[in-house]
Amino acid sequence: MTSKSVTIVGGxxxxxxxxxxxxxxxxxxxxxxxxLEAQNRLGGRIKTDRELSKLGVPYxxxxxxxxxxxxxxxxxxxxxxxxxxxxxxxxxDDKDIAIYAREHDGPLDTNNWKLARVLEDMEKYMxxxxxxxxxxxxxxxxxxxxxxVDKYKAFxxxxxxxxxxxxxxxxxxxxxxxxxxxxxxYAPMDHQGRNLYDKKGHGFAVDHLVSQIDCEIRKETQVTRxxxxxxxxxxxxxxxxxxxxxDTDYVVVTVPLSILKLQEGPQNIVWEPxxxxxxxxxxxxxxxxxxxxVVLEFDIIWWDKTQxxxxxxxxxxxxxxxxxxSWEYPIYIINYARVFPGTASLVILTQLPVTEYLELHPAQxxxxxxxxxxxxxxxxxxxxxxxxxxxxxxxxxxxxxGAYSAIRTGECPDDxxxxxxxxxxxxxxxxxxxxxxxxxxxxxxGGGCIHGAYDSGKRxxxxxxxxxx
Amino acid sequence: MTSKSVTIVGGxxxxxxxxxxxxxxxxxxxxxxxxLEAQNRLGGRIKTDRELSKLGVPYxxxxxxxxxxxxxxxxxxxxxxxxxxxxxxxxxDDKDIAIYAREHDGPLDTNNWKLARVLEDMEKYMxxxxxxxxxxxxxxxxxxxxxxVDKYKAFxxxxxxxxxxxxxxxxxxxxxxxxxxxxxxYAPMDHQGRNLYDKKGHGFAVDHLVSQIDCEIRKETQVTRxxxxxxxxxxxxxxxxxxxxxDTDYVVVTVPLSILKLQEGPQNIVWEPxxxxxxxxxxxxxxxxxxxxVVLEFDIIWWDKTQxxxxxxxxxxxxxxxxxxSWEYPIYIINYARVFPGTASLVILTQLPVTEYLELHPAQxxxxxxxxxxxxxxxxxxxxxxxxxxxxxxxxxxxxxGAYSAIRTGECPDDxxxxxxxxxxxxxxxxxxxxxxxxxxxxxxGGGCIHGAYDSGKRxxxxxxxxxx
Numbered sequence: 001m002t003s004k005s006v007t008i009v010g011g012x013x014x015x016x017x018x019x020x021x022x023x024x025x026x027x028x029x030x031x032x033x034x035x036l037e038a039q040n041r042l043g044g045r046i047k048t049d050r051e052l053s054k055l056g057v058p059y060x061x062x063x064x065x066x067x068x069x070x071x072x073x074x075x076x077x078x079x080x081x082x083x084x085x086x087x088x089x090x091x092x093d094d095k096d097i098a099i100y101a102r103e104h105d106g107p108l109d110t111n112n113w114k115l116a117r118v119l120e121d122m123e124k125y126m127x128x129x130x131x132x133x134x135x136x137x138x139x140x141x142x143x144x145x146x147x148x149v150d151k152y153k154a155f156x157x158x159x160x161x162x163x164x165x166x167x168x169x170x171x172x173x174x175x176x177x178x179x180x181x182x183x184x185x186y187a188p189m190d191h192q193g194r195n196l197y198d199k200k201g202h203g204f205a206v207d208h209l210v211s212q213i214d215c216e217i218r219k220e221t222q223v224t225r226x227x228x229x230x231x232x233x234x235x236x237x238x239x240x241x242x243x244x245x246x247d248t249d250y251v252v253v254t255v256p257l258s259i260l261k262l263q264e265g266p267q268n269i270v271w272e273p274x275x276x277x278x279x280x281x282x283x284x285x286x287x288x289x290x291x292x293x294v295v296l297e298f299d300i301i302w303w304d305k306t307q308x309x310x311x312x313x314x315x316x317x318x319x320x321x322x323x324x325x326s327w328e329y330p331i332y333i334i335n336y337a338r339v340f341p342g343t344a345s346l347v348i349l350t351q352l353p354v355t356e357y358l359e360l361h362p363a364q365x366x367x368x369x370x371x372x373x374x375x376x377x378x379x380x381x382x383x384x385x386x387x388x389x390x391x392x393x394x395x396x397x398x399x400x401x402g403a404y405s406a407i408r409t410g411e412c413p414d415d416x417x418x419x420x421x422x423x424x425x426x427x428x429x430x431x432x433x434x435x436x437x438x439x440x441x442x443x444x445x446g447g448g449c450i451h452g453a454y455d456s457g458k459r460x461x462x463x464x465x466x467x468x469x
Numbered sequence: 470m471t472s473k474s475v476t477i478v479g480g481x482x483x484x485x486x487x488x489x490x491x492x493x494x495x496x497x498x499x500x501x502x503x504x505l506e507a508q509n510r511l512g513g514r515i516k517t518d519r520e521l522s523k524l525g526v527p528y529x530x531x532x533x534x535x536x537x538x539x540x541x542x543x544x545x546x547x548x549x550x551x552x553x554x555x556x557x558x559x560x561x562d563d564k565d566i567a568i569y570a571r572e573h574d575g576p577l578d579t580n581n582w583k584l585a586r587v588l589e590d591m592e593k594y595m596x597x598x599x600x601x602x603x604x605x606x607x608x609x610x611x612x613x614x615x616x617x618v619d620k621y622k623a624f625x626x627x628x629x630x631x632x633x634x635x636x637x638x639x640x641x642x643x644x645x646x647x648x649x650x651x652x653x654x655y656a657p658m659d660h661q662g663r664n665l666y667d668k669k670g671h672g673f674a675v676d677h678l679v680s681q682i683d684c685e686i687r688k689e690t691q692v693t694r695x696x697x698x699x700x701x702x703x704x705x706x707x708x709x710x711x712x713x714x715x716d717t718d719y720v721v722v723t724v725p726l727s728i729l730k731l732q733e734g735p736q737n738i739v740w741e742p743x744x745x746x747x748x749x750x751x752x753x754x755x756x757x758x759x760x761x762x763v764v765l766e767f768d769i770i771w772w773d774k775t776q777x778x779x780x781x782x783x784x785x786x787x788x789x790x791x792x793x794x795s796w797e798y799p800i801y802i803i804n805y806a807r808v809f810p811g812t813a814s815l816v817i818l819t820q821l822p823v824t825e826y827l828e829l830h831p832a833q834x835x836x837x838x839x840x841x842x843x844x845x846x847x848x849x850x851x852x853x854x855x856x857x858x859x860x861x862x863x864x865x866x867x868x869x870x871g872a873y874s875a876i877r878t879g880e881c882p883d884d885x886x887x888x889x890x891x892x893x894x895x896x897x898x899x900x901x902x903x904x905x906x907x908x909x910x911x912x913x914x915g916g917g918c919i920h921g922a923y924d925s926g927k928r929x930x931x932x933x934x935x936x937x938x
Contacts, residue, residue, distance in 0.1 A: 069624065070594055079623065086623045094586050096565075112775075117563050121662055125539055128661060154548065154555045155538065155665075192597060193590050196624075306581075 002246045004034045006464060007238055009223050009269075010254035011037030012044025013074070013450055014438040014457035016209040018252045021461035023215060027468050033215040034246065036238070038222035038267070038399050042210060044256070045400060045440075046450060048203030052295075054388040057336065057343055058201040059295050061392045062403070063450045064334075066090065070193030072451045073458075074205055083208045089200040091339050093308040100375040101163065101313045102327050113159040115167060122148050122168055126188045136185075140409050141171055144184035166313040166330070172351040173332040175406045176289030180320075181352075186407040197339055202450065226251065227272040228430040236435060250434045250468075252460045254453075257416075257441040258288045258401035267398050276429070282415035286441065289406030290395050292355030294365045297388035298344040302379040305337040312372045324354045326371040333376075346373070355395060355403075362391035404448040405441040417444050421456070422463055434467065436460040471715045473503045475933060476707055478692050478738075479723035480506030481513025482543070482919050483907040483926035485678040487721045490930035492684060496937050502684040503715065505707070507691040507736070507868050511679060513725070514869060514909075515919060517672030521764075523857040526805065526812055527670040528764050530861045531872070532919045533803075535559065539662030541920045542927075543674055552677045559665040560808050562777040569844040570632065570782045571796050582628040584636060591617050591637055595657045605654075609878050610640055613653035635782040635799070641820040642801040644875045645758030649789075650821075655876040666808055671919065695720065696741040697899040705904060719903045719937075721929045723922075726885075726910040727757045727870035736867050745898070751884035755910065758875030759864050761824030763834045766857035767813040771848040774806040781841045793823045795840040802845075815842070824864060824872075831860035873917040874910040886913050890925070891932055903936065905929040 005028055008015045019035055022028045041047075045062040053059060066075040069092075078084035098107040099115070110116060125148050130136055139147070145165035153161065169179045171187055198204075210217070225239035230247075238246040253260075255269065261283050262268040274280075303310070310333040318328040334347040348369060350358060358365050366386060377383050394403050407413050420437040421444070422428050429435035438456040446452025474497055477484040488504055491497045510516075514531040522528060535544040538561075547553035567576040568584070579585060594617050599605050608616070614634035622630065638648045640656055667673075679686070694708035699716075707715040722729075724738065730752050731737040743749075772779070779802040787797040803816040817838060819827060827834050835855060846852050863872050876882050889906040890913070891897050898904035907925040915921025 070590065070597060070621075087626065092583060092586065092624075095583060096580050111565050114561060114564060117561065117663055121539065124660070124662055128539060152539075155561075155663075157556065191593070193593055194586055194624075 004246060004248045005032035006250040007246050007248040008035045008252045011035050011042040011217060012254055012453060013046055013206060014453040015252065015254040016213060017454045017457035018438055018461040019213050019215055020209055021458050022464065023213060025465040027465050030215040035217040036221045036223055037219045040220050043203060043206040045403060046202045046206050048201030052390045055297050055343055055345060057340055057345065059390060060202050061293060063202050064198055066196040066198060067449050068192035068446065069196045074451045074454050078205055083204055086196065090196040091199055092194050093197045093339060094194055095308040097309050097311050098307045099311045099313060102315055115163055118160045118164045119167055122164060123188055126184055130185045138409060139184050141168065141179040141182040141184045141187055163313065166316060169314060169330045170311055170332065172330055173349045176291035176403050177352050177406045177408060178329065181408045183407045183409050183411060186413060199339060223269055225270040225272065228435055234432045236430060250464045252436050252438055254438045256400060256439065257286065257405045279419045282419040285411045286405050286413050286416045287408055287411060288402030289404060290352045290355040290402040292350040292359060292392045292394060294348045294350065294358060294369065295390035296346050296386040298384060298386055301337045301344045302383055303376040304378050307335050308338050309334055310376055312375060324357050326368055329354050331372060358391055359393050359395045365389055365391055416441065422460060436463060473715060473717045474501035475719040476715050476717040477504045477721045480504050480511040480686060481723055481922060482515055482675060483922040484721065484723040485682060486923045486926035487907055487930040488682050488684055489678055490927050491933065492682060494934040496934050499684040504686045505690045505692055506688045509689050512672060512675040514872060515671045515675050517670030521859045524766050524812055524814060526809055526814065528859060529671050530762060532671050533667055535665040535667060536918050537661035538665045543920045543923050547674055552673055555665065558669040560668055561663050562666045562808060563663055564777040566778050566780045567776045568780045568782060571784055584632055587629045587633045588636055591633060592657055595653055599654045607878060608653050610637065610648040610651040610653045610656055632782065635785060638783060638799045639780055639801065641799055642818045645760030645872050646821050646875045646877060647798065650877045652876045652878050652880060655882060668808060692738055694739040694741065697904055703901045705899060719933045721905050721907055723907045725869060725908065726755065726874045748888045751888040754880045755874050755882050755885045756877055756880060757871030758873060759821045759824040759871040761819040761828055761861045761863060763817045763819065763827060763838065764859035765815050765855040767853060767855055770806045770813045771852055772845040773847050776804050777807050778803055779845055781844060793826050795837055798823050800841060827860055828862050828864045834858050834860055885910065891929060905932060
């Protein structure tokens with residue numbers, strides 16, 4: 001039996017940031033706080049691998065970009081504390097993307113065909129369409145593309161007509177789910193600035209936070225039960241997988257959405273009393289996506305090393321059978337030869353159902369990707385097989401079960417933000433509302449991103465500091 | 470003495486559309502309505518010239534693009550009534566712009582230097598900066614550029630640092646005023662879609678409206694005095710320049726902002742009683758810009774005919790003396806060789822103070838522009854002198870006195886919208902509020918554009934129809 005003032009469940013960046021804020025507040029000492037992490041590593045869905053590469057390059061298998069670079073709190077705190085120098089440690093990989101399709105040799109003539117302009121138009125129309133009224137029909141991104149093309153076909157050239165709907169599917173590589181599942185209403189993104197690729201590996205931000213935290217951090221320590229207000233004392237009891245307990249005044253629950261949504265199984269957290277109905281209903285209206293990555297390392301660079309990134313659009317028609325086929329889904333490729341000049345590797349982003357398939361069958365990755373990647377060949381020789389293939393395992397990891405939250409047709413993220421963000425009065429669990437939530441799924445600004453998770457941890461900690469005073 | 474139900478002051482697109490709606494309503498007959506236009510032509514700041522060209526091309530000396538093409542009412546009505554076919558009569562001239570600077574040979578390497586990304590970033594930061602709080606300092610676009618560069622210089626490459634502030638000055642060619650006068654807070658524009666260049670000449674929309682209107686239209690008929698509620702009868706009396714009168718139940722005042730702002734002189738309209746203080750105060754907080762155009766026709770095409778448009782950035786430092794110098798202000802160039810394939814002409818957009826200077830000294834236009842335009846030469850020969858030069862006259866036209874409304878530092882457009890739009894209860898003039906306003910300066914959505922003017926005329930007419938019922 002342990003007794004703590006604050007127990008933080010989950011050692012990802014939101015939990016670590018929460019501990020950091022609590023420790024800096026002066027209201028708690030290091031002995032008052034404990035972080036419980038189920039896995040044998042910290043960082044959660046930030047995971048920088050420095051060992052699997054045969055080329056000596058770090059790969060972020062989870063989050064990799066500082067999105068919203070104008071306002072990203074992790075970026076700014078890292079610049080301020082001296083751990084990150086933007087143009088040395090990062091790379092703005094936002095040169096116009098080179099786009100390829102099966103039926104076309106070489107990159108599409110994007111500028112002359114003004115494909116980016118039409119994509120911008122489609123995104124703007126998504127906003128306008130849903131602003132027309134509250135009763136506008138919920139639909140998938142695929143169906144929305146049909147609505148746009150139908151309404152504006154007189155504005156579109158033959159090339160634009162041929163490619164615009166297929167290009168719009170690049171959203172799949174933001175959300176990690178296929179376009180026929182993406183809810184169009186929530187697809188438009190209001191980016192707060194550019195995307196800065198982190199060459200240093202996002203793990204640096206985790207490592208730095210850990211170096212600033214002197215409270216107890218227990219790895220491989222899974223919480224299996226959370227009893228709130230035990231004995232009416234406004235204290236909570238957490239049961240751990242080894243049968244021991246932690247009694248605590250405050251809890252910050254930062255486990256992934258996928259764990260909160262579990263009803264059973266070894267990773268399930270049993271709530272006593274059960275989660276209130278508004279919370280369970282909110283959790284039913286949001287789900288996990290699975291952005292996955294395949295890293296391919298080669299002996300030699302055979303693609304255009306001056307491009308930042310490549311987009312390969314899918315065929316217009318696909319069968320959607322059990323096993324994903326090449327050309328059925330778009331892929332997005334980060335050109336490491338540009339990010340780390342001279343490095344012969346490509347990092348390919350995938351979405352569901354491809355991510356799950358390739359994570360289960362990593363040996364199939366090259367076979368699946370090769371027909372599409374051949375399009376990028378600008379060398380005089382045949383494309384060689386990779387010397388090394390690294391595939392993520394987010395769908396297989398029972399403590400992650402995907403990458404980050406996504407909104408599918410029939411869903412709506414608003415309720416979960418209301419129930420879990422703690423930004424509204426009367427939410428939080430327990431009689432004193434002293435069980436708080438944090439993580440990428442609990443925040444609107446920066447949702448799905450590391451700075452959102454980080455800010456949510458800060459928010460939960462600040463509430464507790466204020467309450468404890 | 471004439472007696473009418475509705476008198477429309479001004480025969481631009483807002484006045485014409487107002488008449489059209491009134492006539493279609495069934496509430497008024499053609500004998501109930503009169504349009505009074507001070508000039509000898511209709512259309513106002515829509516002016517398609519079909520005579521001055523030596524190459525047989527129409528030039529829009531005023532409005533030329535359908536902006537906000539996703540929602541532009543004039544565009545949609547024109548498509549619907551069969552007078553405009555988008556890809557035949559229009560051209561989306563939004564290929565990535567080719568940018569030139571004095572110190573650089575050939576176009577800037579915009580894509581590799583990611584200059585467009587930084588410009589997008591600056592515009593986004595403009596929004597974010599002013600969302601930070603209501604007390605954020607009012608500043609010019611030039612000063613804002615300094616704030617951005619100061620805050621984000623660690624993110625900017627040497628090329629981005631060199632060009633970003635100068636590139637941001639392209640806003641001058643939206644507003645028609647120099648960047649040191651543009652109010653940064655109101656500079657961000659939320660475009661509702663792409664810009665469609667009207668190859669047909671915007672005059673077609675004026676001509677079509679006129680063909681649909683069978684009420685009396687008096688040209689060269691200037692209103693000099695508006696007496697409201699004469700003899701307490703809720704009728705108004707308009708005095709004309711020839712000393713005659715029009716008595717009327719309703720008035721729609723569509724004269725330009727510049728005429729409303731006049732205090733004296735032959736174009737002034739005397740209000741009896743004077744305009745209420747909230748209106749005059751609102752008019753003090755918005756002013757006229759002067760987007761001007763210079764058309765240069767040549768014997769031969771000596772520039773890159775595959776580009777839609779060119780942007781020439783000014784030097785970093787300028788003297789701002791009495792007479793504008795080449796390289797002091799950005800210019801924006803429409804490549805007619807692309808819009809009308811094979812046509813050897815360029816249309817150059819200018820801003821104040823350049824517009825006023827060139828309109829007063831049209832013979833100086835080539836001398837002013839040539840040093841900058843030489844940058845575009847891709848031929849093997851020397852750039853020839855133009856065979857024809859056409860310069861607009863908006864600043865010289867006493868009934869226009871500029872192009873359209875603009876917001877300068879120290880100003881704010883909100884009050885004039887509140888006072889003149891008629892979208893709020895209790896505004897409009899006269900005891901029955903039966904004096905209404907329309908025109909590009911009276912509307913938020915589409916302000917400064919022909920679709921805004923058109924919508925404002927519709928709005929005024931619909932109010933009158935509703936009131937008359």
